[in-house]
Amino acid sequence: MDKWLSHPTAIKIISLVIGVLLFAVVHFDSERSPSTVAELTASEEYDINVEFTGLGENYALRGMDPATVRVKLRGTRLDLMEAARDTKAVIDLAGIEAGVHDVPVTITKPGTVELTSFTPSNVSVQIEPLVTKSFTVDLKTDGTPAQGYKTGVPVLTPGEVSVTLPEDRMDEVGFVGIVVSIQDADENITEKKSAIVVLNKAGEEITEAVIEPETVEVQIPVSLPSKSVPISFDYTGSAPDGFAVAAVQSEVERITIYGPQEQLDKISTYPSVNVDLSKQAETGELAVTIPLAEGIAAVSPAKVNVSVTYATTETKIIPQVPVTISGLGSGLKAQLSGAGSVDITISGAPNVLASLGVANVELVADLTGLGVGNHAVLLRAELPRFVALSGSGGQVTVAITDGTTEEPATKSGNDEPTSGNGEDGSAGDGTTTPNGNGDSTAPNAEGEGDANGMVDSGGNAADPSEPIADQQAGSEESE
Incomplete structure (x- = not known):
C-alpha cells in the first residue's frame, strides 16, 4: 500500500479527485444567494386568545377586553410553526373581587423561539359574583299523543333544582326544566335521566348556567x-x-271505564254483567270478569268478586194474589170468572220470603191471540229476584166478548159497581170491582184489568155481567 501511494501516478489521481470535490462544493454554495441564507430565521406575528386562571369559585368572568393579544416571535420557520400552537397568553385573576380591573398579560412560549413583542400588555376584565337560586322543574311537551289518548299529571323527581349564574344574568331566566316528546304516545312515558335546560325569556338556552342536579x-x-x-x-x-x-254482594259498586270521549259520554250506567250462580256450589265469593262494552277499550277493575250466600230453601203461601189481564185484542172485552185472585206458593231463602207479600208478586193472564169466547188461561207469575214459584201459577177462565156490542148489565145481590177510584167515591176513569181481598182494583190501560172487572181492548172498564159458568181446567176455548 505504501508503495502504491508513493507512486507519482497515484498521487496525481488522488489530487484530481480532491480537486473535483472542492469544485463541486464551491460551485453549489455560490448558487445560494445571501437572502436565502438569511431566510433560515424569520419573525412572525400571531393573535393569541387570552386565558385566565385563579378566578374565585364565587365569581364569574363576565367580560374581557380585548380577548386576544398580538405576539411577535422570531426563530426558524419550523420552530415558529410549533411555537404558534404552544404560545399562550394568560391573566391571573387570583384574589380579584367583583368589579372592572386591568390585569397584566403573561406570555408563555417554547424556548426555541424568541418573543420580540406583544400587545396589549394589559386587558380589562369584568368580574361578577355568582348567585345560586332554586327553581321548580317545569315540563314542556312536544307533539300530541295517539288519537283518543290524553296525558295525565306528570311526576318529576326531583321537582326542584338549583341554578348558579352571574348575579346580573339571573333575572334573564325564563324556564328551568325539560322538554319531552309525546308524539303518538299510547302508553306511559318514563325517562330515567332527562337533561335539564335553562332558557332565557326569549327561549334561548343559557349555556353558562350551572345546574344541580343536571338530570331528573x-x-x-x-x-x-x-x-x-x-x-x-x-x-x-x-x-x-x-x-x-239469601244474599249477593259485589265488592264494588262503580268501575272505571276507558275509551274515546264520545263513547264515554254515551254511558251513564255500565251494561249489566251476568253472574252464573251455577258456577258457585256453596256460600263464598265468585270471581266475575267484566266484559268490554261496545267502544270501551278497558275497564278497571277487570274482575270483581261477588259474594254469594246460600240458605236452605223454604216455602211460603201468598193468598189471594190478584190476576192482571194483558194482551187483549182490539175491540174486545174480557171478564174473569170467580174471585179474580189466586193463592200461590213461592220458595226461597227464609230472609227473602219474610218480607214478601201480595204487593211483591204479580199474576198475569196473557190473552194475546185469543178471540171471542170462554178460555182457560194459564197464569204467568212475576216474582222478585231469587224467588221461585212452587208448582204453577194456576189458571183462570176468561170470557172474551165483542166490545162493540152493548150488553145489559145484570146486577145480583148487593154487588153494585162503584164509579170512582174505589176509595172515596169520586169520579174516576173506569169502573172498579171488588177483588178477593175486599179491596177495589181499577182496570189497567192497554187492555189490562183485575178481578171480575170487564175490560175492553182500550183499557176501559164495562159494567160487570153475570159470572159465567166455571169450566174445567185446560178446557178448549169455545167460540
Whole structure:
C-alpha cells in the first residue's frame, strides 16, 4: 500500500479527485444567494386568545377586553410553526373581587423561539359574583299523543333544582326544566335521566348556567279518557238443590271505564254483567270478569268478586194474589170468572220470603191471540229476584166478548159497581170491582184489568155481567 501511494501516478489521481470535490462544493454554495441564507430565521406575528386562571369559585368572568393579544416571535420557520400552537397568553385573576380591573398579560412560549413583542400588555376584565337560586322543574311537551289518548299529571323527581349564574344574568331566566316528546304516545312515558335546560325569556338556552342536579326522572301518564260509572249484575243459573240465594254482594259498586270521549259520554250506567250462580256450589265469593262494552277499550277493575250466600230453601203461601189481564185484542172485552185472585206458593231463602207479600208478586193472564169466547188461561207469575214459584201459577177462565156490542148489565145481590177510584167515591176513569181481598182494583190501560172487572181492548172498564159458568181446567176455548 505504501508503495502504491508513493507512486507519482497515484498521487496525481488522488489530487484530481480532491480537486473535483472542492469544485463541486464551491460551485453549489455560490448558487445560494445571501437572502436565502438569511431566510433560515424569520419573525412572525400571531393573535393569541387570552386565558385566565385563579378566578374565585364565587365569581364569574363576565367580560374581557380585548380577548386576544398580538405576539411577535422570531426563530426558524419550523420552530415558529410549533411555537404558534404552544404560545399562550394568560391573566391571573387570583384574589380579584367583583368589579372592572386591568390585569397584566403573561406570555408563555417554547424556548426555541424568541418573543420580540406583544400587545396589549394589559386587558380589562369584568368580574361578577355568582348567585345560586332554586327553581321548580317545569315540563314542556312536544307533539300530541295517539288519537283518543290524553296525558295525565306528570311526576318529576326531583321537582326542584338549583341554578348558579352571574348575579346580573339571573333575572334573564325564563324556564328551568325539560322538554319531552309525546308524539303518538299510547302508553306511559318514563325517562330515567332527562337533561335539564335553562332558557332565557326569549327561549334561548343559557349555556353558562350551572345546574344541580343536571338530570331528573320524569313519568307522564298516557291513557284513554276515563269515567267512573255504576255497575249492576244479572243473575242466571240455579242455586244447589235444596238451597236458595239469601244474599249477593259485589265488592264494588262503580268501575272505571276507558275509551274515546264520545263513547264515554254515551254511558251513564255500565251494561249489566251476568253472574252464573251455577258456577258457585256453596256460600263464598265468585270471581266475575267484566266484559268490554261496545267502544270501551278497558275497564278497571277487570274482575270483581261477588259474594254469594246460600240458605236452605223454604216455602211460603201468598193468598189471594190478584190476576192482571194483558194482551187483549182490539175491540174486545174480557171478564174473569170467580174471585179474580189466586193463592200461590213461592220458595226461597227464609230472609227473602219474610218480607214478601201480595204487593211483591204479580199474576198475569196473557190473552194475546185469543178471540171471542170462554178460555182457560194459564197464569204467568212475576216474582222478585231469587224467588221461585212452587208448582204453577194456576189458571183462570176468561170470557172474551165483542166490545162493540152493548150488553145489559145484570146486577145480583148487593154487588153494585162503584164509579170512582174505589176509595172515596169520586169520579174516576173506569169502573172498579171488588177483588178477593175486599179491596177495589181499577182496570189497567192497554187492555189490562183485575178481578171480575170487564175490560175492553182500550183499557176501559164495562159494567160487570153475570159470572159465567166455571169450566174445567185446560178446557178448549169455545167460540
